[in-house]
Amino acid sequence: MEELLSILEELHPEVDFETETGLVTNGIIDSFDIVTIISEIGDRFDVVVSAEYITPENFDSAETIYDMIQRIEEEE
Amino acid sequence: MLFASYEFIGFVLVLFALYYLVPKRCQWPLLLIASYVFYFLANPWYLVFITVTSLTVYGCGLWMGKIAATQKEYLSKNKENLSKEDKKTYKNQMKQKKWRVLLLGLLFNLGILAVIKYTNFTIYNINSLLHIFGSKARIGFIDILMPMGISFYTFQALSYLIDTYRGTVEPEKNVFKFALFVSFFPQLVQGPISRFGDLSKTLYSKHKFDGKNVAFGFQRILYGYFKKLVVADRMLIAVKAIIAAPENYQGAYVFVGMIFYALELYADFTGGIDITIGIAQVLGIEVTENFRRPFFSKNIKEYWNRWHITMGTWFTEYIFYPISVCKPMLKFSKFSRKHFGDVIGKRMPVYLASFVVWFATGIWHGASWNFIVWGLGNFVVIMISQELEPLYRKFHNRFHVDGHTSYKAFCVIRTFLLMSALRTFDCYRDVPLTFRMFGTIFTNWNWHILWDGSLLSLGLSLYDYIILAVCVVILTSVSLAGRTGSVREKLLKKPYPVRFVIFYGLLVCIIIFGAYGIGFDASQFIYNQF
Numbered sequence: 009m010e011e012l013l014s015i016l017e018e019l020h021p022e023v024d025f026e027t028e029t030g031l032v033t034n035g036i037i038d039s040f041d042i043v044t045i046i047s048e049i050g051d052r053f054d055v056v057v058s059a060e061y062i063t064p065e066n067f068d069s070a071e072t073i074y075d076m077i078q079r080i081e082e083e084e
Numbered sequence: 085m086l087f088a089s090y091e092f093i094g095f096v097l098v099l100f101a102l103y104y105l106v107p108k109r110c111q112w113p114l115l116l117i118a119s120y121v122f123y124f125l126a127n128p129w130y131l132v133f134i135t136v137t138s139l140t141v142y143g144c145g146l147w148m149g150k151i152a153a154t155q156k157e158y159l160s161k162n163k164e165n166l167s168k169e170d171k172k173t174y175k176n177q178m179k180q181k182k183w184r185v186l187l188l189g190l191l192f193n194l195g196i197l198a199v200i201k202y203t204n205f206t207i208y209n210i211n212s213l214l215h216i217f218g219s220k221a222r223i224g225f226i227d228i229l230m231p232m233g234i235s236f237y238t239f240q241a242l243s244y245l246i247d248t249y250r251g252t253v254e255p256e257k258n259v260f261k262f263a264l265f266v267s268f269f270p271q272l273v274q275g276p277i278s279r280f281g282d283l284s285k286t287l288y289s290k291h292k293f294d295g296k297n298v299a300f301g302f303q304r305i306l307y308g309y310f311k312k313l314v315v316a317d318r319m320l321i322a323v324k325a326i327i328a329a330p331e332n333y334q335g336a337y338v339f340v341g342m343i344f345y346a347l348e349l350y351a352d353f354t355g356g357i358d359i360t361i362g363i364a365q366v367l368g369i370e371v372t373e374n375f376r377r378p379f380f381s382k383n384i385k386e387y388w389n390r391w392h393i394t395m396g397t398w399f400t401e402y403i404f405y406p407i408s409v410c411k412p413m414l415k416f417s418k419f420s421r422k423h424f425g426d427v428i429g430k431r432m433p434v435y436l437a438s439f440v441v442w443f444a445t446g447i448w449h450g451a452s453w454n455f456i457v458w459g460l461g462n463f464v465v466i467m468i469s470q471e472l473e474p475l476y477r478k479f480h481n482r483f484h485v486d487g488h489t490s491y492k493a494f495c496v497i498r499t500f501l502l503m504s505a506l507r508t509f510d511c512y513r514d515v516p517l518t519f520r521m522f523g524t525i526f527t528n529w530n531w532h533i534l535w536d537g538s539l540l541s542l543g544l545s546l547y548d549y550i551i552l553a554v555c556v557v558i559l560t561s562v563s564l565a566g567r568t569g570s571v572r573e574k575l576l577k578k579p580y581p582v583r584f585v586i587f588y589g590l591l592v593c594i595i596i597f598g599a600y601g602i603g604f605d606a607s608q609f610i611y612n613q614f
Contacts, residue, residue: 035389038385038389039400039404039405040434040470042405043404043405043408043409043433043434043437044430044434046408046409047409047414047417047430047433050414051418056411056414057409058409058410059250059401059405059406059409059410060250060251060252062401062405062409063252083172083175
């Protein structure tokens with residue numbers, strides 16, 4: 009989780025990712041940010057996030073992103 | 085049958101009456117019949133195209149659903165016997181099967197769209213190349229029937245296909261229900277591009293007559309006609325005059341044309357969508373909103389999140405994401421990081437995918453170079469503003485302007501002007517001419533035309549300009565009022581006489597000030613041609 013938080017904080021240092029639960033629905037991160045996050049997840053977690061996983065539910069908070077990574081790891 | 089025609093108004097009024105008179109289980113079949121009648125009346129041959137798209141996408145959806153069901157059954161039966169690795173291999177095999185079906189559906193339907201929409205554009209470009217290389221040979225253009233709204237219904241059907249592949253929607257088993265999803269007449273000609281998961285929630289339900297919903301629907305339809313007939317069609321007269329004689333109308337005239345075209349397009353497109361959503365609301369059906377006060381955007385990215393939202397979402401979800409996060413692109417990103425550094429490498433997937441998206445957005449709007457240049461113009465502006473973001477941040481921190489009303493107003497006006505400037509490609513429909521005309525704004529210093537009466541030569545009288553000024557104030561006020569919730573809900577709380585004056589006033593306004601009658605011609609909605 010800390011690794012993920014560091015990815016997110018590098019992108020938007022002004023956001024408190026531990027408490028924010030509306031990253032997509034509140035427009036805090038956009039499509040460009042999502043692609044950067046996925047690319048970083050690929051590098052640091054060795055997990056491939058394909059396009060079908062890109063939903064507001066999966067990217068709305070650090071926790072949901074982390075859950076998604078774990079789900080993909082299990083499926084792989 | 086134009087939306088802005090007596091025939092269409094008669095058609096929907098009869099439909100509204102029948103819809104609430106027939107047994108509720110017959111409501112959605114009635115809509116299917118109405119949609120096909122609407123399309124048949126436009127041109128009987130159109131039905132062939134929409135039926136082929138509906139049937140092929142329906143078939144592919146069912147096929148993928150069958151593969152998914154087989155996979156589920158096999159895995160549950162062999163839960164104990166299969167190792168993790170076996171399960172993974174099996175899942176991959178089934179995914180490959182689904183992928184082949186998806187590809188078949190995509191290629192077939194995009195193929196139809198490409199042949200119909202882009203054959204003559206391809207011939208035009210081949211002829212241009214032949215001319216450049218000195219050949220006198222020419223390929224003749226082909227007379228191809230272009231079904232109304234083909235770009236919209238094809239994209240809507242393909243979104244269903246991709247969602248079925250991804251497993252985010254269950255395949256629809258009833259072919260007639262699916263045919264209604266593709267052909268639902270209010271949104272057939274200019275969108276919004278609905279998603280099956282959203283529209284199907286209310287499209288097939290049984291609807292009781294709900295007075296408030298019906299009244300709200302009619303109010304929205306009325307507001308849509310007001311925008312179209314009083315504002316858009318009136319502005320169109322001046323825009324047409326400026327475009328038709330570029331040798332006469334230069335400098336400040338081009339600037340006036342640019343602003344008028346932006347406002348005309350806004351009134352035309354949002355007016356059409358108001359009519360669409362209003363009709364659906366009278367029928368008890370929820371259609372996705374397509375606009376969220378776009379002219380109040382503070383930057384271009386925000387503008388594109390608020391203008392033609394369903395098209396933007398389509399391109400983002402089905403083109404931008406799949407390209408930017410696919411394995412080859414991630415590999416390419418790694419390669420770029422290694423060779424060009426972290427900063428450029430990380431941006432590569434986003435920039436390449438954005439380029440494809442904006443090229444596709446341009447060519448989706450029309451098979452000509454002006455639309456492609458317009459799309460790529462958006463790409464360039466978005467990329468520049470993305471790159472300049474750190475600089476903006478520094479500027480905001482240094483001068484503490486972020487949040488200031490005057491700075492916000494500056495950003496809103498800047499975005500509006502920038503978007504309007506890009507739209508001039510759409511206006512003149514000729515790339516070199518657009519550049520030349522746009523250049524005259526800075527070289528031909530004739531701003532006196534704004535106050536010396538010259539604008540009266542554009543086909544509009546002083547009376548028309550006063551009407552337009554009042555309308556712009558009304559549109560702006562309604563938009564501003566909409567920021568804090570539904571305007572119609574707010575009006576509902578007002579005393580009855582106030583509501584009466586507003587809505588009947590609007591109706592009277594359309595009848596008296598609508599741009600029709602001698603000298604006027606209610607025109608087709610701009611987005612119908614896409």
